[in-house]
Amino acid sequence: MAGHSHAANIRHRKAAVDKKRSKIFSKIARRIIVEARLGDPDPETNAALRLIVETARAANMPKDVIQRNIDKGAGVGADAVSYEDVVYEGYAQGGVAVMVEGLTDNRNRTSPEIKKLFERAGGNLGQPGCVGYLFESKAVFLVKGEGKSEDEVMEAVLDLGAEDMEAVDDGYMITAAPSDFVAIKAGLEERGFELELAEVQKLAQNTIEITDEAQARKVLKLIEALEDHDDVQNVSTNHSLSDELAAKLGA
Incomplete structure (x- = not known):
């Protein structure tokens, strides 16, 4: 079941990329800026930057856009925005574990917004480390x-x-x-x-199978809302859906 869940979640991730390509580009661009700023702006000598550049290429981000964001991170141009990594951990409806990785220029703005998204979908934001393991x-x-x-x-x-x-x-x-x-x-x-x-x-590492349609809709609603947030880079959960329920919900 774990494998099935991973495959389903990967398909969901690809669908999200296809549906919101412009937003995905902005999220990747943010990570490129950060990695270029933290280390060498040359992807050949900066492993973290090279990884995100390869991710950008796989998402079909144009070469000139990639380079422009590397330049921003390296201090070339007027962009002076500074981002920091944030990680939020919590639970969706029914105890499904949720990990949210993000980049923000204002933690005091992002944290309450993420908390509200959890609550609106019937979940709750937890303490650091509550689901990371x-x-x-x-x-x-x-x-x-x-x-x-x-x-x-x-x-x-x-x-x-x-x-x-x-x-x-x-x-x-x-x-x-x-x-x-x-x-x-x-x-x-x-x-x-x-x-x-x-x-x-x-x-x-292990998954929780959801069989209730109402619960599944709540979980998927939370995932979509989190992925749509500008400061969120990645959303991970430990849920799985039966083939029948996944087909019904288009997940």
Whole structure:
């Protein structure tokens, strides 16, 4: 069930990227600015910056937009906004664990706004550390399966040192250690795989299956509201839905 949940959540993540591409671009741009400001503005020597640049490329962000945000972070131009990392942990309806990772230029504005989103969806914001131990960071790749057999994908997974592979819809989800993100992304592209999604995410180690439609709607409402917030970078949960319920809700 954990694998099913991860695949469903990855599909949801890709759908969110496709639906809100301009907002996704602004979120990625924010992270590029931060990483370029904190370290070397050269992605070749700044591993954190290179990771987010590769994520931007996978999301089809134009090269000139990527460079413009690197320049902003490096102090080239007039942008003087300073962002800080924030992490919020809490529970959605029915005790579903939720982790929210963000970047903000005003923590005092963002915190109450996130708290209100939890409450509106029947959840509650918890204390730091209340659910973090339930998740682990993973490099996640969603590759198109067209023209590729499962054996070819498995061979690539083994050759590149990825950890796991799962068939999802018309493609495959591959997971790996975050430290292997850049190398595996490059390896997949060299082998001719088309990436629909490539990023580092928090994945739940175990999941809670939701069978009640009303509860599921509340959880999905919270996820959507959080993902729509400008200061939120990533939303992770430990819920799963039955195939029937997922199909009914379009999740």
